[in-house]
Amino acid sequence: MPQLSEPDISRIIEMAWEDRTPFEAIEFQFGLGEQEVKELMRSELKSSGYKLWRKRVSGRTTKHRKLRPSGVNRFKAPDQK
DSSP states (O other): OOOOOHHHHHHHHHHHHSTTOOHHHHHHHHOOOHHHHHHHHHHHSOHHHHHHHHHHHTTOGGGSGGGSOTTOOOOOOTTOO
């Protein structure tokens, strides 16, 4: 796992909690694969928070680019240009 600063760790946790941010985006930006993100989340969150996060992302198609419906390439907020 690469050396990460506190702001990087904070951003990875934030991205991991976001429903529409796929693990591939975290890997592209920070070099952490899905398993490494899980390990980071386990080490940084309380046990109850980690369990809640795992329950939330398990089976969520938007967290895995391959499982996304065709036509959903990238999330873009309505006010984003």
